[in-house]
Amino acid sequence: MNRIVSFFKKPFLRNYANYMVIVLVALVFAVLSLTGSLKMGTQFLLEQIAIAALLAVSLSMVVGFLGELSLGHAGFMCAGAYLGGKLAAAMTASSGDQSSIVTLLVACLAGGCIAAALGFVIGLPALRLRGDYLAIVTLAFGEIVRNVVMNLPMDWFGGTLGLETPRFDRKYLFVLALVMVLLCLAVTQNLIRSKHGRAIISIKDNEIAARAMGIDITKYKLFVFTVSAFFAGVAGVLYSYTVSRVQSATFDYNYSIEILVMVVLGGMGSINGSLIAAALITFINTKLQTVLTGNLAVLQNVFYALILITIVIYKNAPGLKGFREKYNLKNLMAKLSKKPSEEEVPHE
Numbered sequence: 391m392n393r394i395v396s397f398f399k400k401p402f403l404r405n406y407a408n409y410m411v412i413v414l415v416a417l418v419f420a421v422l423s424l425t426g427s428l429k430m431g432t433q434f435l436l437e438q439i440a441i442a443a444l445l446a447v448s449l450s451m452v453v454g455f456l457g458e459l460s461l462g463h464a465g466f467m468c469a470g471a472y473l474g475g476k477l478a479a480a481m482t483a484s485s486g487d488q489s490s491i492v493t494l495l496v497a498c499l500a501g502g503c504i505a506a507a508l509g510f511v512i513g514l515p516a517l518r519l520r521g522d523y524l525a526i527v528t529l530a531f532g533e534i535v536r537n538v539v540m541n542l543p544m545d546w547f548g549g550t551l552g553l554e555t556p557r558f559d560r561k562y563l564f565v566l567a568l569v570m571v572l573l574c575l576a577v578t579q580n581l582i583r584s585k586h587g588r589a590i591i592s593i594k595d596n597e598i599a600a601r602a603m604g605i606d607i608t609k610y611k612l613f614v615f616t617v618s619a620f621f622a623g624v625a626g627v628l629y630s631y632t633v634s635r636v637q638s639a640t641f642d643y644n645y646s647i648e649i650l651v652m653v654v655l656g657g658m659g660s661i662n663g664s665l666i667a668a669a670l671i672t673f674i675n676t677k678l679q680t681v682l683t684g685n686l687a688v689l690q691n692v693f694y695a696l697i698l699i700t701i702v703i704y705k706n707a708p709g710l711k712g713f714r715e716k717y718n719l720k721n722l723m724a725k726l727s728k729k730p731s732e733e734e735v736p737h738e
Contacts, residue, residue, distance in 0.1 A: 408662050409572060416568040423561045431680075433560045437632045439672045440567035441625050446652040446668040447574050447661055448621035453650065454659035455582055456614045457594030459525040461646045462512070463622050465532030466505040468641035470623025472539050472547050474501025475555040475630030488556040494566065498627045505623025506616045508535070513615040532646055540638040552637035555630040567628050571665075574621045578661060581617075590614060591659075655701055671698075 419436060422428040445463060452460045478497035482488050512531050519527060539547050547553045558566075581587050590610050592600040601607050630636045652671055656663030674697055682689050704710060 416565050420565050435676050436564035439669045440571050441628050442668040442672040443571045443665050444625040445649045446664040448618045449649050450653050450664045451614050451618045453653050460528045461525045462528030462532040463649050464641040464646040465535040466619040466622035467626035468535050470501030470505045470626030471630040471636050473504045474627035475636050482556040489559040498624045501627035502620040502623040506620035509616045509619025513612045536638045536641050552635040558631045
């Protein structure tokens with residue numbers, strides 16, 4: 391056991407353990423999917439978890455590392471879903487292949503770039519604001535994008551009925567979505583560990599001091615905002631592939647708040663925490679929708695809210711601080727790696 395613990399305490403493994411876990415999950419479930427042992431519901435759940443993880447990690451750049459409160463992430467996702475989905479539908483109509491990887495990658499790139507362009511345009515005036523004012527502006531942006539798409543001519547994006555999009559083969563889509571999560575993870579972690587990442591974190595800690603040290607505040611804020619919007623747009627394209635019809639009602643302010651909840655519950659500035667929270671919240675939400683059906687469907691949001699409140703209380707209640715410090719993964723690993731002292735070793 392001590393050898394196993396010491397193996398995972400090596401710097402390389404400590405820094406890239408999250409990559410290995412995602413790759414392992416993708417490989418295991420890919421094999422199960424190809425052999426026909428994976429249920430369609432599980433495939434769909436894995437798709438939703440990958441999309442949620444992509445959204446949570448990308449928003450963590452803005453909220454966790456830059457320290458700015460953004461509530462417009464669903465707006466960037468909406469732009470990517472509609473515009474990337476429209477391009478994918480056009481390419482699929484000409485080729486006739488709904489499961490073309492090239493079409494998916496082109497659509498993801500296009501949807502991500504469009505969302506990034508919107509992030510840059512909105513970020514120019516919005517990032518001059520701070521705190522609640524920035525949250526209000528980004529929230530308004532998300533609602534504007536949703537309503538504009540919904541009220542455009544029917545032959546553009548389907549209006550209130552939504553946009554019909556191609557449906558990728560469920561056997562492979564969750565694997566491609568997890569690959570996108572790995573890409574987002576690589577960009578985020580390498581950015582934060584670089585000198586630019588240290589500059590971004592210094593802006594969060596003390597913007598006035600960072601400016602006095604010669605750090606270009608506007609440039610770094612715009613850069614982070616744009617990169618975050620890009621991956622939200624990619625998540626939107628992946629979402630358009632998981633459903634047969636994209637509807638603007640999906641991307642309301644509640645969805646932006648749900649993404650923010652994933653980041654907050656995972657811990658501000660914790661990438662691994664965002665990944666775990668995204669998987670946990672998506673799993674809980676999906677299972678509640680499955681269990682609470684019919685007349686009990688009205689209780690879904692109530693149970694979901696109670697679970698989130700319980701988690702928040704557990705993570706932040708001062709009375710539970712001692713319990714949290716005593717029973718956590720870090721202390722467990724420390725106990726497992728601790729060698730018994732000579733006094734503890736029984737003498738023959």
